Amino acid sequence: MYDHDRRSHHTHLPKHVRYTIHSTVHTRSLNLYFNTLLLDARFALVEVFVFNPQRAASIEAIIVAMRARAVRELARRATMTRSSTIVVDRVVGASTVTVPTMTTTMTMRGVRELVSTMREASPAGTRAYAAVKGLIEPHGGELIDLMIVDEKEKAKAIASCDRALELSDRNACDVELLSVGGFSPLRGFMNEDEYEHCVETMRLKGSNLLFGLPIVLDTACEDTKVGDRVLLKYQGKDVGVLTVESKWKPNKPKEAKMCYGTSSIEHPGVAMISMERRKYYIGGKIEGLNLPQRPFPCPTPEQVRADLPAGKDVVAFQCRNPVHRAHYELFTRALDAENVGKEAVCLVHPTMGPTQDDDISGLVRYKTYVTLAEEVKNPQIRWAYLPYSMHMAGPREAIQHMIIRKNYGCTHFIIGRDMAGSKSSLDGEDFYGAYDAQDMAKANAAELGMQTVPSLNVVYTEEEGYVTADVAKEKGLNIKKLSGTKFRQMLRGGEDIPEWFAFKSVVKVLRENI
Numbered sequence: 427m428y429d430h431d432r433r434s435h436h437t438h439l440p441k442h443v444r445y446t447i448h449s450t451v452h453t454r455s456l457n458l459y460f461n462t463l464l465l466d467a468r469f470a471l472v473e474v475f476v477f478n479p480q481r482a483a484s485i486e487a488i489i490v491a492m493r494a495r496a497v498r499e500l501a502r503r504a505t506m507t508r509s510s511t512i513v514v515d516r517v518v519g520a521s522t523v524t525v526p527t528m529t530t531t532m533t534m535r536g537v538r539e540l541v542s543t544m545r546e547a548s549p550a551g552t553r554a555y556a557a558v559k560g561l562i563e564p565h566g567g568e569l570i571d572l573m574i575v576d577e578k579e580k581a582k583a584i585a586s587c588d589r590a591l592e593l594s595d596r597n598a599c600d601v602e603l604l605s606v607g608g609f610s611p612l613r614g615f616m617n618e619d620e621y622e623h624c625v626e627t628m629r630l631k632g633s634n635l636l637f638g639l640p641i642v643l644d645t646a647c648e649d650t651k652v653g654d655r656v657l658l659k660y661q662g663k664d665v666g667v668l669t670v671e672s673k674w675k676p677n678k679p680k681e682a683k684m685c686y687g688t689s690s691i692e693h694p695g696v697a698m699i700s701m702e703r704r705k706y707y708i709g710g711k712i713e714g715l716n717l718p719q720r721p722f723p724c725p726t727p728e729q730v731r732a733d734l735p736a737g738k739d740v741v742a743f744q745c746r747n748p749v750h751r752a753h754y755e756l757f758t759r760a761l762d763a764e765n766v767g768k769e770a771v772c773l774v775h776p777t778m779g780p781t782q783d784d785d786i787s788g789l790v791r792y793k794t795y796v797t798l799a800e801e802v803k804n805p806q807i808r809w810a811y812l813p814y815s816m817h818m819a820g821p822r823e824a825i826q827h828m829i830i831r832k833n834y835g836c837t838h839f840i841i842g843r844d845m846a847g848s849k850s851s852l853d854g855e856d857f858y859g860a861y862d863a864q865d866m867a868k869a870n871a872a873e874l875g876m877q878t879v880p881s882l883n884v885v886y887t888e889e890e891g892y893v894t895a896d897v898a899k900e901k902g903l904n905i906k907k908l909s910g911t912k913f914r915q916m917l918r919g920g921e922d923i924p925e926w927f928a929f930k931s932v933v934k935v936l937r938e939n940i
Contacts, residue, residue, distance in 0.1 A: 560735075560736035560737030560738070561731055561734060561736070561835050562740075562832060562835060562836070562837050562875065562876070563875070564607065564610045564611070564727070564832065564833045565610050565611060565635065565829050565832050565833055565874070566610055566611030566633065566635055567611075568610060568611060569607045569610055569727055569728060569731075569833065570604075570607040570609075570610040570611060570612070570613055571605075571606065571607055571728070572604060572605045572606075572607075572613060572614075572666075572712050572713060572714045573605050573606065573714035573715075573717075574713055574714060574715060580664075580715050580716075583667045583713050583715065584657060584664060584667070584715070586655050586667070587655045587656060587657035587667060588654045588655050588656070589647070589649075589650065589654060589656055589657070590656065590657040590658075590659055591643075591645060591647070591656050591657070591658055591659065591668075592659050592660070592662075593658055593659065593660045593665070594702070595779060595780050595815070596698075596702075596779065596780055596815040597643060597644070597658075597660075598660040598665065598718045598813075599718075599779035599780075599813045599814055599815045600615070600641055600643070600815070601658055601660070601665055601666045601712065601714075601718075602665070602717055602718055602724070602813045603813060603814065603830070604641065604712050604714075605665075605666060605712060605714030605717070606714070606717070606726040606727060606728075607726070607727045607728070607833055608726075608727055608812070608813075608814070608830050608833055608834070609641055609829075609830070609833075610727075610833045611630070611633070611635065612630075612637075612641060613711050613712065614668065614669075614671075614709065614710050614711035614712040615641055615642055615643040615668065615707075615708065615709045615710060615712065616640050616641055616642055616709050617671050617672040617709035617710065618672045618674040618707070618709065619631060619672075620640075620709065621640045621642055621676070621707065621709065624637055624639070624640040625640055625680065625681050625684045625685060626684060628822060628825065636825060636829065636870055636873060636874060637825075637826075637829065638819070638822045638823055638824070638825035638826030638827075638829065639685055639817060639819060639822055639823060639826050640681070640685070642676070642703075642707045642709070643668065643707065643708050643709070644703040644704040644705075644706065644707055644708075645704055645705075645706050645707075645708055646704040646705050646706070647706070650670060650673060650706070650708060651670065651673065652670050652671060652672060652673060653669075653670060654669075654670045655667060655668070655669055655670075656668040656669075656670060656708070658712075660718045661718070661719070663716060663718075663719065664715045664716060665714070665715055665716055665717070665718055666712050666713060666714050666715050667712070667713040667715065668708070668710050668711070668712055669710045669711050669713075670708050670709075670710045671709055671710035671711070672708065672709045672710065673706055673707070673708045673709075674706065674707055675705060675706055675707075676706075676707050678699055678700055678703075681699060682695075682696040682699060682700065685817075685819055685822055686817075686818075686819050686820070686822075686857070687820065687821075687857060687858065688857055690850070692850040692851045692852050692853075693818070693848055693850070693851075693857055694818050694848050694851070695817040695818045695819050695848065697851075698817070718813070720778070720788075720813070721789050721792075722778065722788065722789060722792040722811055723811065724778065724810075724811050724812065724813045725810045725811070727833045727834045727835070730773070730808075730810050730834045730835055731834065731835040733808060734771065734773075734808070734835045735769070735771060738767065738769050738770055738771060739766050739767040739770035739771075739837045739838055740770065740771055740772075740773055740808075740835055740836045740837050740838065741757070741760050741761060741763075741766060741770055741771070741772045741773070741836065741837070741838040741839070741840060741879055742772075742773050742775055742827075742831035742834070742836035742838065742839045742840065743756075743757040743760070743772055743773065743774045743775065743840050744775060744776070744777065744827050744831070744839075744840070744842075744845070745774070745776045745777075746776060746777050746785055746791075746816060747785065747786065747791070748786060748791055748794040748795075748928075748932050748936065749774070749794070749795065749798055749929075749932070750927060750928045750929070750932065751886070751892070751925075751926060751927055751928060751929065752884055752885075752886070752892070752927075754798075754802070754929075755882075755884045755892045756840070756842075756881055756882055756884055757772050757774065757807075757840060758772065758804070758806070758807075759882055759884070760772065760838075760840050760879045760881075760882070761806060763838075763879045765838070765877050765879070766838060766877075766879065770806070770838075771806050771807065771808055772806060772807050772808070773808045773809075773810060773831070773834065773835075773836055774795070774807060774808070774809050774810075775810050775811070775812050775831060775834065775836075776791060776795065776811060776812065777812050777814045777815075777816055778791070778792065778811045778812060778813055778814070779812075779813055779814050779815035779816070780815045780816070786936070786940065788811075789939075790935070790936065790939040790940060792811060793935045793939060794932045794935045794936065795809055795811075796809075797931045797932060797934075797935050798929055798931060798932055801929065801931050810834070812830070812834075814830065816846065817846070818846055818847065818848035819846055820844075820845070820846050820847050820848070820857065820858035820862055820863055821858065821862045821863045821865070821866035821867075822866070823845075823846035823863075824841060824845050824846060824863040824864075824866055824867045825866060825867065825870055825874075827839065827845075827846070828867060828870075828871070828874055828876055829874065831876075832874060832875070832876055836876070837876060837877065838876060838877045838878070838879050839867065839871075839876055839877075839878055839879065840878075840879045840880075840881055841863060841864045841867045841868075841878050841879070841880060841881060842863075842881035843860050843861070843864075843881055843883070844856065844858060844859075844860050844861075844862075844863065845863035845864070845867075845881075846863060847862075847863070864878070864880060882894055883895040883896075885898050885905045885906075885907075886905065886906050886926045886927070887903035887904055887905055887906070888903070888904045888906060889901075889903050889904065890903060891926070906924075906926065908924065908927045913927065913928070917933070917936055917937065917940075918940075920937075
């Protein structure tokens with residue numbers, strides 16, 4: 427090991443960075459890494475790793491050969507508050523010739539500044555990253571990142587705005603998912619022609635890629651016009667800038683009928699677009715400023731992908747309720763499905779935005795998930811939280827969920843019975859058939875490059891505990907049942923909840939918070 431000041435040779439990097447040259451680097455001690463390309467004759471490819479001495483993990487070394495112009499930051503800034511060690515591995519051009527590794531210690535603010543100097547878009551970079559890491563490609567081949575990192579650039583973007591718009595909870599979820607790539611390949615809210623095409627065909631105009639539901643921004647402002655720069659605010663804080671490219675008065679009955687299968691406001695999604703969304707829709711590209719502040723973490727697609735095992739299947743489990751015993755049996759058994767590979771992991775990925783009025787709040791549910799994760803400590807389960815607002819759109823929303831989870835790195839998706847379904851607010855009748863969502867997902871899975879895992883109908887029996895319903899019927903076992911309505915009544919009444927139905931730790935959290 428030897429020391430040498432290299433700053434004069436690398437003026438494109440922050441001046442306060444000091445380099446210490448090492449002859450080797452031990453990748454076993456690396457936990458989270460950033461793969462970043464730098465446009466420079468001397469640095470055609472840079473791989474940035476964040477070293478976490480508290481949680482060592484083995485990561486395969488990544489060497490990607492790419493054209494010098496394919497410049498892309500492949501893993502967005504780390505949301506850490508403490509100092510970390512950055513390891514930069516230099517690879518020249520398209521060759522595999524390596525030179526001594528350089529390490530530097532700096533604050534995470536310095537990391538963000540360093541990453542900011544390297545940001546450019548490159549679909550090829552994302553594909554190369556996915557291929558080497560062994561992860562599924564994002565929808566459309568590129569994981570979109572619209573966040574502005576540099577504080578000066580943020581200030582310029584804010585100063586350029588003509589007007590401001592306070593976002594609803596639902597709109598804030600959409601802005602966040604657009605900004606971090608959850609809605610890849612979208613780069614902003616849909617324009618009128620894109621909206622119409624998606625409503626009518628469930629596809630994106632131009633690329634013809636599948637897309638379940640239109641992503642739109644509503645406003646009641648009469649003065650907003652094409653060309654305006656709109657500062658998007660949520661709870662008083664700046665979260666993004668929209669450049670208005672189109673403004674129109676949507677045909678909401680048509681949108682409802684095509685997307686939700688009904689134009690009746692008895693459907694909660696139809697009621698939302700008819701009564702909650704305002705008169706106009708505006709579309710255009712988004713620039714992300716700051717992620718909405720929430721009382722629970724919502725890891726970005728790149729952050730979730732960084733924690734997934736290379737070359738292994740990732741099975742997504744979507745939910746909007748606390749996880750009870752039957753849910754846990756369902757998603758852990760899914761890992762043993764015939765179409766799921768060995769050593770697969772399950773990503774439990776609850777939607778944390780607005781759902782239905784009678785659902786448990788996102789914060790309370792988050793507390794139950796954290797408690798359960800700590801209790802089970804299952805290494806095959808990953809937990810992350812999605813800032814998504816449910817539409818209860820049944821089959822088309824199942825496609826939307828699959829696309830989002832693909833962007834988060836999932837290869838498989840568990841399709842439950844009557845997924846994202848809803849009932850009439852008047853007579854309680856179902857709007858969709860029990861297997862409509864499953865059928866839609868199966869019909870489109872191959873095009874999405876994913877596989878579906880049917881949700882097993884597991885039941886609890888006195889004799890053998892949890893088994894599938896067909897096994898219980900075949901053996902004549904005694905099935906025990908407890909409806910969700912009865913469970914909530916018992917919970918509020920302080921009655922004992924049977925442990926076969928719910929985890930005691932989850933029940934405790936619910937009783938303390940609702």
